[in-house]
Amino acid sequence: MEKNIAVAIDLGATNVRMALVSKNGKILKKIKEKTSKTGPSGIVIAEQIKRMLYSLTVEKDIPKLSGIGIGSIGPLDLKKGAVINTPNLPFKFIPLVKPLEKEFNLKVALFNDCRAGVWGEKHFGAGKGKENLVFITISTGLGGGAIVNGHLLLGKDGNAGEIGHMIAETKYNFPCRCKKGYGHWEACASGNNLARFFDFWLNKNSVKKNIHFADPKDIFKAAEKGNQTALKFLDEVGRISARAVSNIIVAYNPELITIGGSVALNNPEFILNPIKKYIEHYLINPEIKITPLGDDLILLGAAACVFWPPV
Ligand SMILES: [Zn+2]
Known part of the structure; x- marks a missing residue:
């Protein structure tokens, strides 16, 4: 069966938005939370995303998803799969790719929000x-x-x-x-x-x-x-x-x-x-x-x- 539903995440300084999106650009389900700003380290953001994803879809359907895409606030370090030194959140290092790939066994595509945005404009807009x-x-x-x-x-x-x-x-x-x-x-x-x-x-x-x-x-x-x-x-x-x-x-x-x-x-x-x-x-x-x-x-x-x- 072709996999044609992705988890999409818009990680901003104010809100985390998350959606299930089909390959023809239809948003099937969407949720939003205020971005976590308290906790011992930047890992709290990945923990928040995990929690949100489990509430977005039922666990048995997760392996059927095409992957997880993140459009994130920057700056990024793509090699580390993390947000680094962002002036807009109180964490110096926010690891995203590794903790999420480990949790869900899905590929995680991390890009800055605007770079993801222009890619979305090209494919859907x-x-x-x-x-x-x-x-x-x-x-x-x-x-x-x-x-x-x-x-x-x-x-x-x-x-x-x-x-x-x-x-x-x-x-x-x-x-x-x-x-x-x-x-x-x-x-x-x-x-x-x-x-x-x-x-x-x-x-x-x-x-x-x-x-x-x-x-x-x-x-x-x-x-x-x-x-x-x-x-x-x-x-x-x-x-x-x-x-x-x-x-x-x-x-x-x-x-x-x-x-x-x-x-x-x-x-x-x-x-x-x-x-x-x-x-x-x-x-x-x-x-x-x-x-x-x-x-x-x-x-x-x-x-x-x-x-x-x-x-
Ligand atoms: Zn400036």
């Missing part, structure tokens, strides 16, 4: 039939994945595409939370930075100083209502994003760029319009759009990594 595409997530953090001539780019440790930490602005030199540099794209445009960057931008521009947004959602809400300061700020963030996207285009020469992640999915116009307005045109620009796979892209990508191993 807007990238079907395309050999050159980039996926960008604008969520709590910001990252990406690229497929060039049909190959998923991974780099030495699996971290090629950490585009959130490329320099996208030099006007403000705003420090990134990664503490490794200034003017990083993520520092200006991701969900956990927008409000922080807004305060900095306001100060730098000496415009009205009596506004503060505690939550990035409020910036978008204000812009929707026509608040000029919020609109001006989002235009500036878009200019920075356009610069980053222009860099991505000359680096990878994609025919398609899809954008996902909660910030982009909830505010598509405020994200796409300024990028299209300010993008550079050194090369013929690719199609740029919001991913049609929405919130499920990483799960579908993790499943795609099981059915069609990228390496």
Whole structure:
């Protein structure tokens, strides 16, 4: 009997999502838990995944599964099959591949969430039939994945595409939370930075100083209502994003760029319009759009990594 159901895991700093996904891209069952953040070591994450998997399916069906795919927060060490030194969880080393393969006797495919995401876009989404595409997530953090001539780019440790930490602005030199540099794209445009960057931008521009947004959602809400300061700020963030996207285009020469992640999915116009307005045109620009796979892209990508191993 052909095995055509995979376990897909989207391991984020906030949530662990898990699903059974069929080879034609159908999500058969999906569960979600808050990511474990307490315990003696990073092994608690693998323990949580084990527990969730036993609740997702009955034990006797596990040998019939095609494998386990994980789209994970980074950085990764693919040789060790682990997440290492992630700034978003309190564990230095989170082993995943070995403990899960041992427990379930299934092959575990571990990739960074955005690299899994672009693989999912190619197999189940807007990238079907395309050999050159980039996926960008604008969520709590910001990252990406690229497929060039049909190959998923991974780099030495699996971290090629950490585009959130490329320099996208030099006007403000705003420090990134990664503490490794200034003017990083993520520092200006991701969900956990927008409000922080807004305060900095306001100060730098000496415009009205009596506004503060505690939550990035409020910036978008204000812009929707026509608040000029919020609109001006989002235009500036878009200019920075356009610069980053222009860099991505000359680096990878994609025919398609899809954008996902909660910030982009909830505010598509405020994200796409300024990028299209300010993008550079050194090369013929690719199609740029919001991913049609929405919130499920990483799960579908993790499943795609099981059915069609990228390496
Ligand atoms: Zn950074």
